[in-house]
Amino acid sequence: AQSVTQPDIHITVSEGASLELRCNYSYGATPYLFWYVQSPGQGLQLLLKYFSGDTLVQGIKGFEAEFKRSQSSFNLRKPSVHWSDAAEYFCAVGDRVGNQFYFGTGTSLTVIP
């Protein structure tokens, strides 16, 4: 069965520091991959997605993610975190066959001054 794992439940970084959020998936082929962000009290907003091609994808708000097939990973990165980046981040997998979506359990990001 397909699954998405976000190993870090909660991460705290200082403003201006770099960030990497981990995402691993279990899937028989290369899935479609997404990162969403959920600000407090808000719905989910798409940060970026990977369907095919260049394995390094750029998203909104200065985020990028790299698909690594050998590691079944799709980690999210940002070189310099801003206080407004504090939110919940969800990795998601789109099933190429079953038309389904699977979300990870999220990583909560706290940014300290």
Add this chain to the structure above:
Amino acid sequence: DTAVSQTPKYLVTQMGNDKSIKCEQNLGHDTMYWYKQDSKKFLKIMFSYNNKELIINETVPNRFSPKSPDKAHLNLHINSLELGDSAVYFCASSQEFPAGGRVTQYFGPGTRLLVL
């Protein structure tokens, strides 16, 4: 303009009651979804409608019944509410049917349901 809107934003009710959550999208999308996010933030799809037709119907109690009067609306009706139904319910839409999961979904702000 709000792309995907839900009402109400908060819903507090007693066990056994029947309640509805409404969702509307003004993006002209063909597909709409309902997700449930539990207290651990786990997000799971419940239903998906494409052009008013039910496409995905995950294993949810039949107390939950989605209704799509038109492409722009997907309402969720819940009968005989139980404590375990307390969660945040998100509506979402996408431009096309998720053929192979290759779609971008746009989410509403969520409805926080608390069953007492």
